[in-house]
Amino acid sequence: MRRLAVLSGNFTLQTAIAIAAENETHAANIIASLGQLVAKSLVFADISGSVGQHRLLDVTRAYALAKLDESGEREEVTRRHASYFRGSSNRPSPNPR
Numbered sequence: 001m002r003r004l005a006v007l008s009g010n011f012t013l014q015t016a017i018a019i020a021a022e023n024e025t026h027a028a029n030i031i032a033s034l035g036q037l038v039a040k041s042l043v044f045a046d047i048s049g050s051v052g053q054h055r056l057l058d059v060t061r062a063y064a065l066a067k068l069d070e071s072g073e074r075e076e077v078t079r080r081h082a083s084y085f086r087g088s089s090n091r092p093s094p095n096p097r
Helices: 002-006 013-019 024-039 058-071 074-088
Strands: 043-046 053-056
Touching: 002 013, 002 058, 002 074, 013 024, 013 074, 024 043, 053 058, 058 074
Parallel strands: none
Antiparallel strands: 043 053
């Protein structure tokens, strides 16, 4: 949860894995953890569209940011966040117009 705190808005499962997972093996843990957070109402999930969207609730995000700072992981997670979104700006849009 603390690693997801760098995401200030909606995010997909793919984004959560890219930001929070340390490697492919860890990705399965992220999927399971995200499901548990949704079940506990700490993360909002909107699965009405073709791609599910998630969002940390504001209070949850504030708590998670504090925990991220305490863990000493914020710099690394922020770097992954920047790298992911820098790369996504170079990817073609799924529905080009």
